[in-house]
Amino acid sequence: MKKTILKTVATISAAGLVGMLASGCAHHVVVTEGVEAPAGEVVVSTAPPPPRREVVTVAPGPSYVWTQGYWVRSRGRWVWVPGRYALRPQPRAVWVSGHWDHTNHGWIWTPGRWS
Numbered sequence: 001m002k003k004t005i006l007k008t009v010a011t012i013s014a015a016g017l018v019g020m021l022a023s024g025c026a027h028h029v030v031v032t033e034g035v036e037a038p039a040g041e042v043v044v045s046t047a048p049p050p051p052r053r054e055v056v057t058v059a060p061g062p063s064y065v066w067t068q069g070y071w072v073r074s075r076g077r078w079v080w081v082p083g084r085y086a087l088r089p090q091p092r093a094v095w096v097s098g099h100w101d102h103t104n105h106g107w108i109w110t111p112g113r114w115s
Helices: 002-023
Strands: 042-044 064-067 070-074 077-081 084-087 099-103 106-110
Touching: none
Parallel strands: none
Antiparallel strands: 042 106, 064 084, 070 077, 099 106
């Protein structure tokens, strides 16, 4: 019972983080694993795995855009966040996918955003 509750809470927390990252609201998340990071950056010391192949289904409507999945670091391991369709906020908005960049400090996450 305890494990189920903890797993549910972790899933809800991860879903909330994913929602914030996808919406561009999570600009002050800092995750470090023994690496100092400037505020607003997610930095980890290990490289993310290669992106997973995803099956992109038919969009639910003409105003929806596929946002590809990506890796996040959670509790010392990599967790895949699956891609999904997102409603375009404006007719000409373009989704710019999030990505991991390697620096001297480690791997830094740049969240996806609408442009």
